[in-house]
Amino acid sequence: MARDGHPGLPFDPKTAAVDDPDRLDYELGRIKGAKIDPELFDYLYEYYYDRIFRFFFNRLKNRVDAQDLTADVFHLALSRLWQFRWLNKPFQAWLYRIAVNRLNRHLKLAQRQRSWLAPIDSMGEEVFADSEQDPALELEKIRQRQRIERHLAVLSNEERNWIALRYYEDLPVKEIAAIYGVPEGTMKARLHRALGKVRRAMTGDRGE
């Protein structure tokens, strides 16, 4: 990424935290620049590729689909970059909004809602292949995830997106609210209700 080489910067824009004010300034400069010279999009791609891929992977548990959708998101973002405005919505929220829309369309078209449980059964091989952790620990994690996912089935697709953004992507509630264009309190309440549904499903399942 020769174009991104800025050895004089007091921080590393590639590894700085997403909400680091210096990085945000740098990112805004890149966005403005990319509207004039789209090759400057490189930085945005490098910084966000892994995050967007991980979001799709956690939702779909299928590498090929996650890669395809990630590609769609970046193609769409590049072609629509001129639409992005700094309206109190960070670039990350704008990008995740594209991802959520793309995912919803994918799920709708493929009618995958019903196969929410299916792909995870084939996850083991892939997770092990990717992981540097102890296979026994990974296997336990997969089992635990399977148990939770069984109960997440009580949620709508959009509710699962909120859960994925908050707990799998670790986005702050404020950022998820920005993605959906709603007040932070509203998103907090939505997440709370969604968790409540899952919790009731889990405890009901245990007969408590």
Add this chain to the structure above:
Amino acid sequence: MLDHDDLELQLQETSFAPRPDLEHKAALQTELRARARDRHTSRPLILTAIAMVTLGATFIDQPDLESTGMWLDVTSIIDDGSATFSTREGAAPSFSIGRSNSSVEPAELDSLKLRLEQKRLAYMEGRLALNDAFGLTFEGMTAYHLTYGEDRDGFYFPVDIGLIEDNERYHRFIRSPRYSEICGLAYEGKLAGATTDTLMLDGHAVAMTSWRLTDPEFGTIVHHLGTPLN
């Protein structure tokens, strides 16, 4: 008894962090760079707006455009027979024109192109007055449209907050009789419960009046009607 904190912890602990396929990542980056280069070299000016010129002729038939040196993409087709076309140079979307029940004849293209260019220049030079603004908030996302120039040959500047254009239900709603009814009532001053705000849109201060309504089929929507303060 499982509480919220336990559940939150379980969710966090079971997040998968797969290693991205570096080959895919590099291939996609190459593809995006090529596309970016193509966009950059194919036009002298990157525009920050899609301008739409409403022409009111009859509908959709892609003509042989390559011979004219102009590309025309159908970007959306609406059930009532209207369509939006996007003109391109190379792969770069720039301005688009909306036509109602129209077919674009190759012979028309030069004049269309000329009109688009005139509108584009007038807009870029600030010679087109902003004369109207309207918008809709739907499922938490908002789209505003600013109208420059004259009604019949106007220039629409879309401000899309939250990619509402991707929302199929939104498109269904704005084609529904209910939306037409709401627009009519708003223009006639017959909608109750208005709130007002001043917004900066495309560099203009706009006094925006908004009405929150609940539709039995589409849920809560907010209809916006603006008056430019210039």
